[in-house]
Amino acid sequence: MKRSKWVNVARELKGNKLGIAAVILLLIIALAAIFAFLSSKDPNQLNALERLKPPSKDHWFGTDDYGRDTFARALYGGRISLMVGVLSMLFATVIGVTVGVISGYFGGWIDGLLMRILDIIMSIPSFLILLLLSVYLKPNVSSIIMIISLLMWMSIARVVRAETMTLKEREYVLYAKASGQSTFGIIRKHILPGLISVVIVSATNNIASAIMMESSLSFLGFGVRQPQATWGSMLNGAQGYIAQAPYMALFPGLLIFLTVLCFNILGDILRIGLEPKLGKR
Template sequence: MQNMNLQLETQTEVKDKATKSSLWLETLRRIVARKSAMVGAFIVFALIFVAMFAPYLAPYHPTEDGKLVDRLKPPSAEHWLGTDSLGRDILSRIIFGARISIQVGIISVGIAMSIGTLVGAVAGYYGGWIDLVVMRLIDIMMAFPSILLAIAITAVLGPSLQNAMVAIGIVYIPTYARIVRSSVLSVKATEYVEAAKAIGANDFRIIFKHVLPNCIAPIIVQTTMGIGTAILEAAGLSFLGLGARPPQPEWGFMLANARQFIRNAPWATVFPGLAIMLTVLGFNLLGDGLRDALDPRLKE
């Protein structure tokens, strides 16, 4: 009898693995079928590649001041994207800035996702007064414009790139909390969750093994799009002097330094701005593709 039970459990596990594998393959097929998602994926992977191999791709050092005679030189064979006010190669600074942008996106979104997912899961699963208190606090945070709240938090913590990442992470906690809460409210009423409760599974096991794994799709989509938003917010804070500090090659900080030369040396602002635009566009396109692929209501 025990052998039969073991065989049935093994067969069930194999079927579950096969089902999950086919679902992931179907999701991948749907992503590949969308040209916009593939364009976004290409931009994102190109950014990651540039960030990983920045020391080998950059023709010059990103932070060392150049010669005075090289100040604000236009794009040329020697400096493909021109130089800034200190004679530094703009292409090299943009390449190394990709590292900072990815770091900002991952850390900021990691803070927001981890805390927001936990808060949303607890509020949605337990409901009652816990849900009421948590969601009212979330509503208060969402009542403030994100950039103003990020500025306020960064001003309190002190201007630095690290504090900017923390501020952006805190600002976007409500977004993840609301997404996870709405997903948990629908998942916790399903039969397999009721069955887990019936066999005596504790709340921790139910939340982290049965509920959250079935809320992963909207979290993945929001995370992908959130990285682009976090990079844009960090660039805004750096532009205002609350983020990156000299001589860091951060794109928003590069824009701030070059804005006074926008008439005489427009390339010093155009190329960092294009880098920000393409990065945010890439993550948004990839996020849209993932949303379409992971949403069962949009299946063809």
């Protein structure tokens, strides 16, 4: 990728106070999740005497219906939620880029077949597929990552296909074909480097989508099982105590909202910096 594009990103970020705040907040949330083990509280320790305690200096986010420290559970839950978001994005990107490049570069019946398969999958409500798969698969982190990855690659594939169809008509690619370079070599040297910008932008937005999907599944009880915590499962556990202990839903809900918002803001900044023409639309 050209260095000037990253200069554009830095310039766009520097002039965007909201973007700077989003990056700082994401770093704080990520570091807090990574170093959750430094917390003095055990996220799974039950204490019947401390049930539904409001936020205090001993329990910053209060305690849940089992007397567990909500702050500690939010830290460890953030680790799982962020891990699901990032890994789902990576797997979805690999699948989407592979399908998109093959479809866009070769065209013809291969393109037609892959796009019809993609259209069929996209015509089915994704949340319905999520629920069906979660019922038949063992509810754990790896299965949730796999399910979300299989549902997110289509959007990346479409973007990559369109960009590949443009790149393969560039003069340097046509020259590479005429000079007898192998198909794999052309894709590796000329097509993939030209896709980095659009892939980065799509991947950033997909992290936010993956976190929302995981939170929705956990909220409905189809995600990671107890005693493991995610922000979505904490919201699920708070349903019966909204009136009595609203803080149980407030803090994990706020973390989900802020994390998704920050990734969306960062995605917009990357889109404008890496693809200025798209940013002006």
